[in-house]
Amino acid sequence: MKGLFFWQRLLLAVVAIATSALLLNVATDVTTLWYTAWLAPAPLLLFAYYGRFWEAWLVLFLSFSLGSASYILFYQNLLQSHLLWITLLSSAAFAFFLMLTCWICRNYARWWMVFILPLVWVSCEFMQARLTGLGTLGDLAYTQIGFLPMLQIAYLTGIWGVSFMVVLLSNAIVFSIFMMNKPGGRFLCWLLPLLVVLSSLVFGMARISQPQLQDHVHVGLIVLPHDQRNLPVAQKIQRYGELVKRLNRDPVQVAVMPEQTLTLNDHNWVEGLAGFSAIAKRYKTNLILGVDRHYRARKMRKEVWFINAQGQLAGVYDKNAYLPKALSRYHEGNRLLVLNKPSGLWGVALCSDMDFQDVARRYSRSGVGLMFVLGRDSNLHDAYIETGGDIFRGVENDFAVVRVAQGGLVTVSDDRGRILSLEKVRQKESTLLRVYVRLGRGKSVYADAGDWFAYVCLVLSLLFLFRYLSLELPKNK
Structure with a gap:
């Protein structure tokens, strides 16, 4: 992608944003195509793994900003308030940390790094919920309302576990393509994420089948x-x-x-x-x-x-x-x-x-x-x-x-x-x-333990970023 002309890269950026927006748009209410959200991040991630750093960051930023706007514009006069600027700043930070993660992963190219981007994604959503005053409004997990087996993981992890699974599967597809010509572990970078997602679905189906209270x-x-x-x-x-x-x-x-x-x-x-x-x-x-x-x-x-x-x-x-x-x-x-x-x-x-x-x-x-x-x-x-x-x-x-x-x-x-x-x-x-x-029953693991999964994602993300930003790039990069 780096060898393409500017207008070609611009066209690819527009296509990536439009495709992701279209896939997410048809998955945003409780009656539509939830499975399109599993592919929605893929065009943006392809751009992030193969594009230039700041160009890819801009694509991610524009995509997140437009996505946030589609939610917040329902509330009166938000365009005239400080909330719009908070949303733009949080989108910029979200895009930067995701792009930084993709940059590290594509330079070091280890199969287990397929799990890092979902960790960072959840960490960014969690911090947005805490800092912007919008709560969980607009989180990717809400696209899965129609997919009951996946929804049940929220009983353990809250909304954060669902976002993690959606991004994990999408990232596994893109990262497997990126690792296709890399030595070692290229099969593990799609096989293990698939097993994790399937395990969560098994848990979901088991919970759905449990008997309910008679009251x-x-x-x-x-x-x-x-x-x-x-x-x-x-x-x-x-x-x-x-x-x-x-x-x-x-x-x-x-x-x-x-x-x-x-x-x-x-x-x-x-x-x-x-x-x-x-x-x-x-x-x-x-x-x-x-x-x-x-x-x-x-x-x-x-x-x-x-x-x-x-x-x-x-x-x-x-x-x-x-x-x-x-x-x-x-x-x-x-x-x-x-x-x-x-x-x-x-x-x-x-x-x-x-x-x-x-x-x-x-x-x-x-x-x-x-x-x-x-x-x-x-x-x-x-x-x-x-x-x-x-x-x-x-x-x-x-x-x-x-x-x-x-x-x-x-x-x-x-x-x-x-x-x-x-x-x-x-x-x-x-x-x-x-x-x-x-x-x-009014009792759940998440209700008792709180945002434990989000905090685990946040700690692991910070450890990863601090660790690899302190190292020199591999000599062949």
Whole structure:
């Protein structure tokens, strides 16, 4: 590649970026072609192994920046905030460390180095999640939502193990091509990665086949049509009362409504609480609903109210995790809401709480087997991204997830990541859904051990880079 003319290298760079973007694009929601993501890094890695250092770095940087933009642009006004610059800087660092790793591997060409790039990739994703304020949003592992056997490794390692496997297989293909004319170990650089991936799939199939708990909950889900979201409080209460009545023709144990079911202030919050308490008491149904509380002299709050079947406000959850821009306007809570019910322990969360693993892990450590996640989606693509995060948190922490969102999707998944129900929210009529959900056990290796796999990847990556950057290049290079 170094002997090609500039315009030829430019054309190859454009082809590499476009091919990777296309393969990733068709794997970004919960219903499409997950296997295309296994090949998506390959064109970029070919450029990295055979191209000039800074040209290859630029290709990687542009690819990662465009990929990140496709996720963050769903959040309002991010282009006008510091978050865009943080994303660009993290993409630049991500590309640099990957390119540095490829440069070392192609100069020393040892078969076992096929495992180094996946280690560095996971380390970069982990540091991005910790430093950018975006959590795990946009991680490569989310492309595997539709591939249940691979998804199960998250029970042990969290999301990081899935990213490792995807990059390992893609890198094994490219590195095997690179090592084709190198002495020694060229078969091992594809055989051992293949065995590692197959082992993780065997574990996944074994976990999927394990029997589930018999405890289940009959859940009702309610979303108003788009043109009724901004009704006055009294009319909204009346409308939701009618829908709970319809839902209870086949009685449910809990009726769940989305984030921002009500928007209340200092003057009308009593009216809102009294209205929904009356609905719960009249139909003897537990209610879970999202409430935006606006205060005159304090930050706003995003809350989840749990109103029991006796009409009492039995619990309030204050959203724990926000994307950086929202922190200036909203109060950040730090407590969980765990509901002890005959079927088991329930937990509640709001939308982007599930982009951050800490909230879900704390719930799992409390023994929660069923999570109710209330959301508000901008569009269907946004809904698929957020739904993928919720499903992943369920597998990582061994709990079922019920997600209800304005403007997007209503989804129910079990503790193995199986989608039990997925329905698009209707725009011109109310969305009503009843579903039986089996609880998970609420305990997992990942929940107890935390990000152990990511830390192992980070330590091994640093040791490798320090070791080989301190050596002289082989004389034949």
